Amino acid sequence: MPRPQLSLKARALKYLSSREHSRLELARKLSPYAQDDDDIEALLDWLQESKFLSQExxxxxxxxxxxxxxxxNRIxxxxxxxxxNGEALGEVKLELTQGEAERAREVLRRKYAEPPEDAVARAKCMRFLQQRGFSHRAIQAxxxxxxxxESDDFD
Known part of the structure; x- marks a missing residue:
């Protein structure tokens, strides 16, 4: 016996129970399952009002x-x-900027156990961090x- 098909609301709650989704992402996931009489925007509004869906x-x-x-940059x-977009993005950017250099140091230490010996190796390290989306200032630091x-890790 085939399983009964989930309603759009049940499917949305199932997605949200596994992890947080953005409004845009959830709308994309739900659109293939929407019937002619289903209103995805109204469902998304209800989910936000009920605090199931939160951009923050x-x-x-x-x-x-x-x-x-x-x-x-990548994040x-x-x-x-x-x-x-907008104000929410500005708040996140401000929070991220404060610790970017330290995060870049940690990523670099995990990838490369030894410091670069010459300019070629240093450039390789810098390109690696650049591909990961770190700013020029954080890469330099x-x-x-x-x-x-290195000795601070064991104190």
Whole structure:
């Protein structure tokens, strides 16, 4: 006997129970299952009013998942691709900027155990951090200080 098909509301709640979603992302996931009489926008409005769907929680969740591996540029562009704009994006940017150099140092230490020996190796380290979305200022600080604090890890 086939399973009964989930309603659009049940499907949305199922998605939201597994992890936070942005409004845009949830609308994309629900659209293939919408019938002619279903109103996705009304459902999304109801989910936001009921506090099941929150752009702030989604932003915090994405930043938390990505900040240990990626830089501000990459995280902010991912937030924009999920439809997070305006004031919420400005708040996240301010929070991320404060610790970007330290995060870049940690990423660099995890990837490279030893400091670069020459300019070619240093450039390779810098390109790696740039691909991860770190700012030029954070990259410069990380390359200069990443290996000078090794004894602090064991104190």
């Amino acid at each position: 929680r989604f932003s915090e969740s994405l930043v938390h998942r990505r900040s240990a591996r990626y830089g501000n 902010l562009s991912e937030l924009q691709s999920h439809g997070i 990380a390359v200069k200080t990443a290996w000078s604090e």
